[in-house]
Amino acid sequence: MSTLQEVAGGALRVQNVERTFALKDDVVRALDKVSLEVPVGSFISLIGPSGCGKSTLLRLLAGLESPDAGSLLIGDKTPNEMRTAGRLGVAFQDPALMPWRSVWKNITLPLQVMGKPVKDFKTVIEELISLVGLQGFEHALPSQLSGGMRQRVAIARALVTEPEVLLLDEPFGALDEILRRTMNLELQRIWSARRPTTILVTHSIEEAIFLADKVAVMSARPGRIIEIVDVPFERPRVPEIMRSSEFHHLADRLSELLFAGGGH
Amino acid sequence: MKNFSRFARGTGVVLIVLAIWEILGRLELVGQGALPAPTQILAQLWKDRSDYPPHLSVTLKSAGTGFVIGNIIAIIAGAIAARFRIAETLLRGLGMSLFAVPLIAIVPVLLLAFTGTTPRIILAAMAVYFPTYIATMNGMRNVDERLVDVVMVAGGSTTDVLRWIRVRSALPYIVSAFRVAAPAALLGTLLAEFGGGTRWGLGTYLLGSLGQANPSRLWSIGLVATAVAASAYMLFAFIGARLTQSSMSATVQTSLPMGGATGPWWKRLGGGVISAGVVLGLWALVLSILDMSPVVAKSPFAIVRYLTTDPRASVSRSRLFDAYSETLPLALIGLLCGLAAALLLAVILSLRPALGRAVLPFALVSQTMPLPALTPLIVLVFGRSILATVVVCVSVTFFPSFVTILQALATTSPAAIDVVRVSGGGRLKSLRFVGLPGAVPAMVTAARLAAPRALLGVMIAEYLATGDGLGNLLNESRGRLDYGMIWTVATTSVLVAVLITQLFGLAEKLTRQ
Ligand SMILES: Nc1ncnc2c1ncn2[C@@H]1O[C@H](COP(=O)(O)OP(=O)(O)OP(=O)(O)O)[C@@H](O)[C@H]1O
Ligand SMILES: [Mg+2]
Numbered sequence: 001m002s003t004l005q006e007v008a009g010g011a012l013r014v015q016n017v018e019r020t021f022a023l024k025d026d027v028v029r030a031l032d033k034v035s036l037e038v039p040v041g042s043f044i045s046l047i048g049p050s051g052c053g054k055s056t057l058l059r060l061l062a063g064l065e066s067p068d069a070g071s072l073l074i075g076d077k078t079p080n081e082m083r084t085a086g087r088l089g090v091a092f093q094d095p096a097l098m099p100w101r102s103v104w105k106n107i108t109l110p111l112q113v114m115g116k117p118v119k120d121f122k123t124v125i126e127e128l129i130s131l132v133g134l135q136g137f138e139h140a141l142p143s144q145l146s147g148g149m150r151q152r153v154a155i156a157r158a159l160v161t162e163p164e165v166l167l168l169d170e171p172f173g174a175l176d177e178i179l180r181r182t183m184n185l186e187l188q189r190i191w192s193a194r195r196p197t198t199i200l201v202t203h204s205i206e207e208a209i210f211l212a213d214k215v216a217v218m219s220a221r222p223g224r225i226i227e228i229v230d231v232p233f234e235r236p237r238v239p240e241i242m243r244s245s246e247f248h249h250l251a252d253r254l255s256e257l258l259f260a261g262g263g264h
Numbered sequence: 265m266k267n268f269s270r271f272a273r274g275t276g277v278v279l280i281v282l283a284i285w286e287i288l289g290r291l292e293l294v295g296q297g298a299l300p301a302p303t304q305i306l307a308q309l310w311k312d313r314s315d316y317p318p319h320l321s322v323t324l325k326s327a328g329t330g331f332v333i334g335n336i337i338a339i340i341a342g343a344i345a346a347r348f349r350i351a352e353t354l355l356r357g358l359g360m361s362l363f364a365v366p367l368i369a370i371v372p373v374l375l376l377a378f379t380g381t382t383p384r385i386i387l388a389a390m391a392v393y394f395p396t397y398i399a400t401m402n403g404m405r406n407v408d409e410r411l412v413d414v415v416m417v418a419g420g421s422t423t424d425v426l427r428w429i430r431v432r433s434a435l436p437y438i439v440s441a442f443r444v445a446a447p448a449a450l451l452g453t454l455l456a457e458f459g460g461g462t463r464w465g466l467g468t469y470l471l472g473s474l475g476q477a478n479p480s481r482l483w484s485i486g487l488v489a490t491a492v493a494a495s496a497y498m499l500f501a502f503i504g505a506r507l508t509q510s511s512m513s514a515t516v517q518t519s520l521p522m523g524g525a526t527g528p529w530w531k532r533l534g535g536g537v538i539s540a541g542v543v544l545g546l547w548a549l550v551l552s553i554l555d556m557s558p559v560v561a562k563s564p565f566a567i568v569r570y571l572t573t574d575p576r577a578s579v580s581r582s583r584l585f586d587a588y589s590e591t592l593p594l595a596l597i598g599l600l601c602g603l604a605a606a607l608l609l610a611v612i613l614s615l616r617p618a619l620g621r622a623v624l625p626f627a628l629v630s631q632t633m634p635l636p637a638l639t640p641l642i643v644l645v646f647g648r649s650i651l652a653t654v655v656v657c658v659s660v661t662f663f664p665s666f667v668t669i670l671q672a673l674a675t676t677s678p679a680a681i682d683v684v685r686v687s688g689g690g691r692l693k694s695l696r697f698v699g700l701p702g703a704v705p706a707m708v709t710a711a712r713l714a715a716p717r718a719l720l721g722v723m724i725a726e727y728l729a730t731g732d733g734l735g736n737l738l739n740e741s742r743g744r745l746d747y748g749m750i751w752t753v754a755t756t757s758v759l760v761a762v763l764i765t766q767l768f769g770l771a772e773k774l775t776r777q
Contacts, residue, residue: 062417086419096410100432110418113428161418 010075010164012038012061012197017070019056030056032222033070041195045208045215047258053223054201055093058167061199062090074165074197082165086114089163089196091171095150097142103129104138107157114161121160128156131186147174152183159190166191166198173203181239184210192236205254206242217257227257298644300480305487308480315469316488322464323453324492326381330388331449338393339438342400346430347422352401357539358546363394364761366720367452368727368735371459372742372750376560377550384456384465391452392445399441403434439504446496447632454489454636458727459742467636474640474728482640489637490629497632562751570748580749583737584756591722591733592760594650598657599718603707605658606665610703614673635660635724643729653725653732660717665710672706705775712768716761723757 014036021028030053038044046054059065060072063083074082082088089110097106107125108118118125129135132152142150151174158166172180184207191198191211202208208215209231217227231250233241241247282302288294289301300308345352367387374383404426411429420428457467466489473481544564551561558566571577571584639656646652726735734753741749 059413062413064413064416083417084419084421088417088419090413090417092410092413094410096408096414098411098414098429098432109414109428113415113418113420113424157414 010077010197011040012036012165012199013071013073014057014061015071015073017057017060017067017072019053019060019065019067029222031060031067032224034223034225035070036216036225036228038197038199040197042213043191043198043200043211045212046199046201046218047203047205047208047215047254048218048223049220049258050203052218052220054218055169056223058090058169058199058201061165062088062167086110086161087164088167089158089161089165090167091151091154091158091169093169093173093201095142095147095154097150097153099142102139102141103134103145103153106142106153107160110157110161116161124162125156125160128159131190132156132183148176148179151175155183155187162194164196166196168198168200170201170203172207180204180207185239187211188235188237205251205258208254209247209250210237210239210242215254217254219260226260229254229257295645295647298479300483304480305483308478309484309487312481312484318464319466319469320488320492322381322462323384323450323457323466326384326456326465327388327449327453330385330390330452331392331446333385334389334392334449335396335442335445337389338396339400341393342397342434343404343426343430345397345401346404347426353535354539354542355397356535357541357543359394359397360539360762360765361543361758362390364716364765365390365758366716366723366761367391368455368458368720368723369738369754369757371456372738373754374456375459375461375742376747376750377554377556380461381465383459383461384453387452387456388449389452391448395441395444395448396438399437400434403437404430407433436504436508439500439507443497443500443504446500447493447634450489450493450496451634451636454634455724458636470637470640471728479644482644486633486637486641490633493634494632560747562748564755567748567752567755570752574748580752583749584752587734587737587753588756588760591719591726591735594653594733595657595715595718595722598654598722599661599711599715601654602658602661602714602718603665603710605662606669606710607703607707609662609666610669610673611700613670635721636728639721639724639728643725648729648731650730653722653730656725657718657721660721661714664717665707665714668710668713669703669706672703705772708768708772708775712765712772715764715768719757719761719764 014034017031017034018029019031021030034053034057036044036057046057048054056065060067061074061079063079063081072079077085079088098109101109104125107128108121111118111121129138132155134149134152134156137145137149142153145153151171155168155171158168158171172183175183188211200208200211212231215229215231216225217229218224219226229250232246285299286301286303289299289304293299341351341355341358345355367390370387370390371383374386377383378386407425407429411433412425415425415428418424453465454467454470457465458471460468462468466485470482470485470489473485548563551563554561562570571581574580635656638659642655642659643652646655722733723735723738726733727739728735730736731739734757737749738753740746741753
C-alpha cells in the first residue's frame with residue numbers, strides 16, 4: 001500500500017526549537033534550543049523532571065502549537081500537515097474522553113473525524129479493545145470506568161487510525177505497577193507489528209529503557225535535551241532483561257543524568 | 265429515610281395551607297370572596313370544562329410555534345456569536361433589548377403589523393430568544409479544551425470541533441435554557457392574546473372573564489395556565505436530567521456578560537453604538553419588508569419627529585412623561601420590596617433551614633404561574649390599588665432574586681465564618697459580619713436580573729386593572745388609534761429598560777471590585 005511507503009520517508013527532525021510562555025509578569029522558557037532526531041520506525045523515550053517541557057514538545061510535534069523559533073519536520077511534512085492528514089496518533093497525559101460517548105464510540109471518534117467508515121474498522125476496534133483489556137466495557141461511559149481504564153481507552157483511540165507517528169504522553173502514569181508491566185509488553189507487541197515512529201514521555205526509567213531504542217533526557221528551566229542514551233537490548237524484549245546488570249547499569253546512569261539536570 | 269420524612273413534612277405543610285385556604289375561601293374572609301376555596305375553584309373548572317379545549321389548543325399552538333421559531337433563531341445566533349467575536353458584539357444589542365423589554369409594550373405594535381395568531385407567535389419567539397441565545401453561546405464556547413485537542417489531532421478542523429464537540433457540549437445548557445424558555449413562550453403568547461387577534465386563546469378567555477365577577481373562573485384559568493407552564497418546565501427538566509449524568513446548576517446563567525466587551529471604554533461604547541444600530545437596522549428592514557402604510561408603521565425617525573417637530577409634540581411628550589413618572593417609581597418600589605423579601609427568606613433559610621424549606625414550595629408555585637394569569641388574581645385579592653401593583657411586582661422579582669442571594673450566602677468563605685466563630689460569634693453574628701456584606705453584590709446582580717420583570721409586572725397590572733401609567737397609555741393609544749404613541753411607548757420602554765439594566769450592571773461592577 002502506498003501509505004506504508006510514506007511511513008518509510010518519515011524521520012522525525014526537531015531543530016533548535018524554542019517555545020516560551022508569557023505569564024502575567026514572567027516568561028517561562030518551556031523549550032530552549034531543543035534538537036532531536038528520531039529515525040523512521042524507531043522508538044524514543046523522553047524523560048525529565050516535571051515541568052521541563054515534555055508535553056510542550058509533544059504538542060508541537062502533534063501540530064497543536066507552533067514553535068517560537070526552530071523547525072519541526074516529519075519526513076518533509078510539517079506536524080500540521082501530518083495532523084490534518086490524520087497520520088498522527090496521540091495519547092495525552094489526561095485521557096480526555098468525551099463523557100457522553102461510550103468506550104466504543106470514544107475509540108471510533110478519530111475515524112469519524114477523518115471521515116472513514118467505522119464499520120470497515122470493526123475488527124480493528126475489537127482487537128484494540130481486547131488488547132487494552134476492556135472487553136465487556138464497550139458500552140460503558142467514561143464516568144463508569146476507573147482512571148486506569150480510561151487511560152487505556154485513550155491509548156486504543158490513539159492507535160485506531162493506524163498512525164505513522166505515535167506520540168504518547170505518560171500513557172501509563174495512572175496504572176498500577178502490574179498493569180503497567182503488562183501494558184508495556186502489549187505496547188511493544190503493537191509497536192513491533194507496524195513500527196510507527198514513536199515518542200513516549202514517561203516518569204518511569206524502567207519503562208523508558210524497556211521500550212525504547214534511545215532515551216532522551218531533558219533538564220528543566222530552561223527545558224533542554226541534555227543527553228541521548230542508546231539502549232542496546234535486542235527485540236523482542238522479555239521482562240527478564242529488567243533484572244540484568246546491564247539494565248541496572250543503564251538505569252543508574254539515567255537517574256544520575258536526571259538528578260544532574262535538576263530533577264528530584 | 266431522611267428524604268422520606270422531609271417529603272412527608274413538605275406534604276404536611278401543603279395540606280395545612282390548603283386547609284386554611286379552604287376555610288378562608290368558604291368563609292369569604294379575603295376581599296369578599298376574591299379568594300375562593302380550592303374546592304370551589306375545582307368545581308368551577310369542572311363546570312367550564314368544555315370551554316378549555318378550544319382556547320387551550322390555540323394558545324398551545326401559538327406558544328409552541330413561537331417556542332420553536334424563537335429557539336431556532338436563538339441557537340443559530342448563539343452558535344455564530346460563539347464562533348465570531350464580532351457577531352457577538354453585533355448581536356449584543358438585540359439580546360439586551362429582548363432581555364430587558366417589557367413584552368407587553370410590543371403587543372400593540374405587533375397587532376398593527378400582523379393579524380390572527382401571528383402576534384402571539386412572534387411575542388412567544390421574542391420571549392424565548394434571550395435565554396436560549398446565551399445558553400448556546402456559553403455552551404459552545406466553554407468546551408473542554410482537551411477534547412478539542414483530541415479532534416484536532418485526528419486531523420479535524422474547526423468545523424469538526426463544532427460538529428463533534430461544541431454542539432454536544434452545549435446541548436445540556438440549551439435544554440436547561442428550554443426549561444426557562446417554555447414558560448416564557450406561554451407568557452408571551454398570553455400577553456399577546458390580551459391584545460385580541462382572534463376569539464380563541466387562554467389569554468382571550470381570561471380577559472373576557474375579568475368583568476364577570478366570577479373569581480373562581482379567574483382562579484381556575486390561572487390554575488390551568490400554571491399547570492401548562494409547570495409541565496413544560498418539567499418536561500425539559502426531565503430531558504435535561506436524562507442528558508446530563510452529572511447534575512447541572514438549577515439556574516441558567518442569564519447574566520449577559522454585561523460589559524463583556526472588555527477593553528477601553530471607547531471600544532465598548534463603539535460596540536454598543538454598533539449593536540444598537542443593528543437593532544434599528546432590523547427594525548427598518550422589517551418595516552420595509554412588511555410594506556406597511558407610514559401612517560400606521562413608524563420608523564425611528566418618525567418617532568423622533570413625533571416627539572419633537574410634530575405640532576402636538578409637547579402634548580405627547582407630557583403624556584409620555586406622566587406615564588413614566590407613574591410607572592417607574594412603582595416598579596422601583598416593587599423591585600426593592602421583592603429584593604427585601606428575597607433577602608429575608610434567604611437569611612431565614614440560612615439561619616433556620618427547616619423553616620425556609622416549608623415556605624419554598626409556595627415560592628416555586630408563584631414562580632411558575634404565568635404573570636398575565638397571576639396579575640388578575642392579585643388584583644382580585646388586593647383591589648385595584650397601588651398595593652396590588654407592588655404585590656405583582658414582588659411576586660415576579662422575588663424568586664430569581666432569592667436564588668441569586670441564597671447562592672451568595674451559601675458561598676461565603678467558611679474560613680471567614682470560622683474567624684467570627686472563634687471570636688465568640690454565633691450564626692447571627694457570622695451572618696451579619698460575613699454573609700450579608702458578601703451578599704451585597706448578589707443583591708445588585710439580582711436587581712439587574714429582576715428589573716425588567718418588575719417593569720413588566722407593573723405594566724401588566726396597569727394594563728389590566730389599575731388604569732395608570734404606561735400600561736394604561738398603551739391601552740388608551742390603541743383606542744385612539746394614536747399610532748405615534750403606540751410606537752413611542754414600545755421604543756422608549758426598550759430604551760428605558762436597557763438603560764436601567766445597564767445602570768444596575770454598572771453598579772454590579774462597582775460593588776464587585
Ligand atoms: N499553555 C501554557 N501557558 C503557560 N505556561 C505553560 C503552558 N503550557 C506549559 N507551560 C509551562 O511550560 C513548562 C513546561 O510544561 P510541560 O507541560 O511541557 O511540562 P512537562 O515536562 O510535561 O511536565 P510534567 O511531567 O509535569 O507533565 C511548565 O513550566 C509550564 O508551566
Ligand atoms: Mg506533561
